Amino acid sequence: MEKIVVVGLGLIGGSLALDLKKRGDFKVYGIDQNPTHVKKAIELGVIDAEISFSELSEADIVIIAVPVNIIPKLTQKVLDVVSNETLVFDVGSVKNEICKAVENHSKRKNFVAAHPLAGTEFSGPEAAILNLFDDKVNIICEADKTDWRILDKAISIFKKLNMRIKMMNPIEHDRHIAYVSHLSHVSSFMLGKTVLEIEKNEEAIFDMASTGFASTVRLAKSSANTWTPIFLENKDNIINSLNEYIKNLKEFKDLIENNNEEGLKESMNNTNYIKSILNGLK
CATH class of the missing domain: 1.10.3660.10 (6-phosphogluconate dehydrogenase C-terminal like domain)
Known part of the structure; x- marks a missing residue:
């Protein structure tokens, strides 16, 4: 059973957690700066349990689903502590600043810059729903900078979510x-x-x-x-x-x-x- 950590338990992070728990052999943990979000996510079955940032080294997959202005620095911090085999991907809707922030990181190869084109007008862990990503497009930027084995793992995750993959330059x-x-x-x-x-x-x-x-x-x-x-x-x-x-x-x-x-x-x-x-x- 693979260990997934979702950082940011809002609509997108929570919906990813719900769907991946349903569609694969995963145990899903959550991190959120708002303790109420963590408590609610556990109550609703969005995640299996809370986890601390210091335990990210044990994760197989880390999903970063926080506001876009926080993603660049947080991604650097996550890459600092994960293992060499860990897949790290974000779901931000603005990509260029994120890609620039990690371009020289020693574990850049572990990172996939992704943007699933899915969502609703609602927010918070209560907004998490199943099947949000079915038949939606997921844009991946700078795929050539990710180790092919890590990228293959990411694409297999997105296929479990029934997403269509499109590659794109982050500026475009x-x-x-x-x-x-x-x-x-x-x-x-x-x-x-x-x-x-x-x-x-x-x-x-x-x-x-x-x-x-x-x-x-x-x-x-x-x-x-x-x-x-x-x-x-x-x-x-x-x-x-x-x-x-x-x-x-x-x-x-x-x-x-x-x-x-x-x-x-x-x-x-x-x-x-x-x-x-x-x-x-x-």
């Missing part, structure tokens, strides 16, 4: 993810903020809310403690994506102000092309 990853994920969260937060500021009557909002509104602002329920570090760690790419987004919003506003019916139709019809792209991903 951070640029692309700013548009397809981080911008979506900014938009959702700001749409929710705008509606709350304009419409003070909350009951009216809920009475009038369509399924479209609910799905669009769903991400606004996400944890600020999770997303603030992400926005700041990927700051340059997010600012670039926001500049493009703001430009398009202004152009759309101008079309409405000028009663430009044909321009509105053209803008929306051109954007309808995204349907064919998203359909192709299914």
Whole structure:
């Protein structure tokens, strides 16, 4: 039985723990700076037991699932104490700073920079669910810097989770993810903020809310403690994506102000092309 240690018992770390316990011969231990999270994770059966950082040398696999601004230094500390055969991987949604932080570490070969594209708007160990990763994409960055035996072990773990693997350069990853994920969260937060500021009557909002509104602002329920570090760690790419987004919003506003019916139709019809792209991903 292999020993897995999950550092960070939130949605992603907890869901990985649940799924791996179900799908393999693993005993799963947890570490979290919040004692309440550890207690809750044990009560819910997310992990089998707590473990101390000093015991990481006995782990076969260490999963780092903490906020992205903490991952670089924590990964260095984990690599300092694990064995030469231990697989260490993170699940952060910003990769370049993490990869740079460990590039010269003597155990760089033990590390896999991963980003499973899965999640919900909920947080904490209570949010952990089974089957979260099925049929989702998992991006691996700088796979060539990992020992092939360690990488093979990581890929076997991801296959147990029914994930599809994609290799990517960390700089490209951070640029692309700013548009397809981080911008979506900014938009959702700001749409929710705008509606709350304009419409003070909350009951009216809920009475009038369509399924479209609910799905669009769903991400606004996400944890600020999770997303603030992400926005700041990927700051340059997010600012670039926001500049493009703001430009398009202004152009759309101008079309409405000028009663430009044909321009509105053209803008929306051109954007309808995204349907064919998203359909192709299914």
